[in-house]
Amino acid sequence: MDDANGPRAGEAVLAATPPMGWNSWNRFRCYELTEEVVMRTADALVASGMRDAGYEYVVVDDCWQAFRRDPAGRLRAHPGRFPSGMAALADEVHARGLKFGMYLAPGRKTCAMIYDRYPGEELGSFGRERQDLETLAGWGIDYLKYDWCRANRGGTGLAEGDAFARMSAAIERIDRPIVYSISEYGRTRPWTWAPPIAHLWRTTGDISPDWRSVMRIADQQHGLAAYAGPGSWNDPDMLEVGNDGLSDIESRSHFMLWAMLAAPLMAGNDLRTMEESTRRLLTHPGVLAISQDALGRQGARTARDPTYDVWRRELADGTAVGVLNRRSRPATALIHDGWITTARGNRLARLGDGARNVWTDASATEGALRFSGREMHVFRVPGPAIAT
Numbered sequence: 001m002d003d004a005n006g007p008r009a010g011e012a013v014l015a016a017t018p019p020m021g022w023n024s025w026n027r028f029r030c031y032e033l034t035e036e037v038v039m040r041t042a043d044a045l046v047a048s049g050m051r052d053a054g055y056e057y058v059v060v061d062d063c064w065q066a067f068r069r070d071p072a073g074r075l076r077a078h079p080g081r082f083p084s085g086m087a088a089l090a091d092e093v094h095a096r097g098l099k100f101g102m103y104l105a106p107g108r109k110t111c112a113m114i115y116d117r118y119p120g121e122e123l124g125s126f127g128r129e130r131q132d133l134e135t136l137a138g139w140g141i142d143y144l145k146y147d148w149c150r151a152n153r154g155g156t157g158l159a160e161g162d163a164f165a166r167m168s169a170a171i172e173r174i175d176r177p178i179v180y181s182i183s184e185y186g187r188t189r190p191w192t193w194a195p196p197i198a199h200l201w202r203t204t205g206d207i208s209p210d211w212r213s214v215m216r217i218a219d220q221q222h223g224l225a226a227y228a229g230p231g232s233w234n235d236p237d238m239l240e241v242g243n244d245g246l247s248d249i250e251s252r253s254h255f256m257l258w259a260m261l262a263a264p265l266m267a268g269n270d271l272r273t274m275e276e277s278t279r280r281l282l283t284h285p286g287v288l289a290i291s292q293d294a295l296g297r298q299g300a301r302t303a304r305d306p307t308y309d310v311w312r313r314e315l316a317d318g319t320a321v322g323v324l325n326r327r328s329r330p331a332t333a334l335i336h337d338g339w340i341t342t343a344r345g346n347r348l349a350r351l352g353d354g355a356r357n358v359w360t361d362a363s364a365t366e367g368a369l370r371f372s373g374r375e376m377h378v379f380r381v382p383g384p385a386i387a388t
Contacts, residue, residue, distance in 0.1 A: 013231040015179050015199040017292045018264045019143070021057025021101065022050075023238050026209075026268025030063035030116040034081040035089055037272075042096050044271035051098060053283040054292060055267065057143045057179070058093045059101030060086075062112040067120045073128060074135050090140035101143030101179075102136050106163040107151030114149060124149070125167070126156050133170040141178060144171070148184040160184045161193050168197035181235065181264075186220070191227035191234055200233040200264050207237040209245030211374060214254045215326065221261050221301075228262055228298040235264050242269030242278035252359070253324060253376035255281055259291035260299035260311045260322050260378065286358040290320045290378070303348055307331050310340075310349045315380070320358070321349045322378040325371035333369040340369060355379040 022041060024033050042058050045051045064086065066076040077086045090100040105111060105124045112118035125132040136144065146167050151158045164182045171178050183202040184190060190201040203224060204217045217236045228234045239258065241251045258265060267282060274282075281287075290313065299313030299320065308331075311322040323340055325331045333348065334341045340349045355364035358378040369377060 014177050015233065016230045017294065017296065018233050018262050019057060019179055019181075019200065020053075020055045020265045020292075021059055021099070021143070022055060022267045022271060023059040023061055023101075023145070025061035026207075026238055026240060026243060027270050030112045030118055033060070033063050035084055038089060039092055040272050041270075042093050042098055044274075045098060046096050048271060048274075048279050049283050050267070050271070050279075051096070053285075053288055055265070055282075057099050057101050057266070059103070059143055059145060059266065060089075061103045061145065062105075062110050062147070063116070063118055064102065065110070065120060065123050067118075067123075069122065073131060075123065075132055085139075086136075087139040094140065099142035100140055101145060102139075102141050103145045103147065104132055104136070104167070105147045105149040105151065106158060106167065107149055107156055108154040109149060111147055111149040124151065126151065126154075126158070129166045130170045130173070133167065133174060137174045137176050137178070142176075143179045143181065145181045145183065148182075160188045160190070164190075164194065165197050183235075191224055195227065195232040199231060200235040202235045202237060204236055207240055209240040209243040211246065211250050214240070214246070214250070214257070218257050218261070221298075223300075225298040225300040228296070230296040233262060233264055234298060236261060238264075238266040238268040239282075240268055241282060242267070242274050247374075248277055248281075249372050249375050251278070252281055253374055255284075256287055256322060256358075256376045256378050257311070257324070259287045260313050260320060262291065262293075262296065262298040262313070265291055284359070286361060286380070287378070290315065290358065290380070305342065305346065305348070308333065308342070308348055312349070318380060318382045318384075320378055320380055321351060321355070322376055323348060323369075323371075324376040325374060328373040330373055331371045333371065335364055335366055335369050337366075351379055352381050352383075354383065355381045 066078050093100040107124040180198045181200045182198045185205045186203040194201040204220045224234045293315045295316040297314045299311050302312045303310040309324040313320040339347050
C-alpha cells in the first residue's frame with residue numbers, strides 16, 4: 001500500500017503479514033463483553049503461548065460503549081462493564097506485550113444497536129469520524145475494526161467506499177500506526193477498491209461455528225488471491241476454532257484453510273477455558289509458518305473433484321499444497337510418483353520431492369493418504385515454486 005493508509009517513504013509496511021490476535025464478538029457478542037473478560041483473555045494469550053506464537057491484537061468489538069456520548073459528543077466506555085475506562089484497559093493490554101484494538105461503525109448506529117437491541121443513541125461515527133478516531137487513539141488503540149452496519153440508513157447518504165475512506169483520512173492525521181480493518185461483507189467487491197485505504201477487508205458475510213458456514217466462506221475466496229499481499233489482506237472473517245459447533249477435525253481444516261488463504265487469524269473463542277487441543281492447534285508452528293510466510297501470496301483453489309478440493313500457496317521458500325476431503329465420510333487418496341491422486345488414479349496435486357506433512361512433520365511417502373471426513377492435509381514442498 002503506497003497511498004492513503006499505506007506506508008510513507010522509508011516506513012515499514014504495517015500488517016506486512018496477515019494480522020493475528022483475538023476478537024471478542026464470536027464468543028461474547030454484546031452483553032457478555034466486560035473489562036474482566038478482556039483482561040483475563042489478555043492473560044490467557046500470554047499464558048497459552050499464543051502471544052509468543054504471533055497473536056498480538058486484543059480487539060474489543062461492539063458494545064463497549066456507554067449508551068450515550070458525553071456532553072462534548074465524545075464516546076465513552078460503558079460504566080458498568082468497563083468501569084476502569086478504555087485507556088486503563090489499553091494500558092493493561094500493552095503491559096502484557098500485546099496491542100489493543102476497538103470497534104466503530106460509519107453510520108448513525110452500530111451493528112449491535114440494529115441486531116442486538118443495544119439501547120444506544122448516535123453511537124455511530126457519521127459526521128464524527130475525526131473526533132471518534134482521536135478519542136480512541138488517545139486511549140491507545142493499535143487496531144480499528146470499522147463495520148458497515150447499514151450505514152446508508154438514517155439519511156446519511158453514505159456509500160461504502162466513501163464511508164471507509166473518510167475514516168482512513170482520519171487515521172492518516174493521527175501520529176500513531178493503526179491497522180485498519182473494514183467490513184462491508186464483500187457486497188461491493190472491496191478487494192477492487194480497498195487496498196489503498198485499508199489493511200484488510202471482509203470478503204463475505206459473518207461466519208458461524210458450523211462446517212457449512214466455513215465451506216461457504218472458503219468457496220467465496222476463489223478468484224481473490226490476486227488482490228492480497230503485504231499490507232493488504234482479504235478477510236474471510238474471524239476464526240471459529242474452539243467454539244461449539246465444529247469438531248476437532250473441522251476446526252483443524254478451518255484453521256489450515258485460513259492459513260492457505262493468507263487470512264487474518266483472529267481467534268474468536270474463550271481463551272480462558274479452551275481445551276489443550278485447541279491451544280495446540282492455534283499455536284501449531286507449521287501451520288502458522290504458512291500463514292505468516294513473508295512472501296505474502298494468498299493461496300488459490302487449483303482443482304476440485306466430487307470428493308476433494310486442492311489448494312496451492314506459493315511460499316518464500318517453496319510451495320504449500322492442501323487437499324481437503326469435503327465430504328463427511330472418510331476417503332483415501334494415494335501418493336504416487338510425486339503426485340497426490342484419487343484412488344482411481346486421477347491426479348489431484350503435484351508434490352515433487354521433499355514434501356512434508358505440515359501437521360505431523362512426516363515425509364510424504366508413497367502409499368495411501370487417508371482422510372477422515374472433512375479433513376485437510378497440507379504439505380510443504382521445499383525449493384522453487386512447483387508447477388500446478
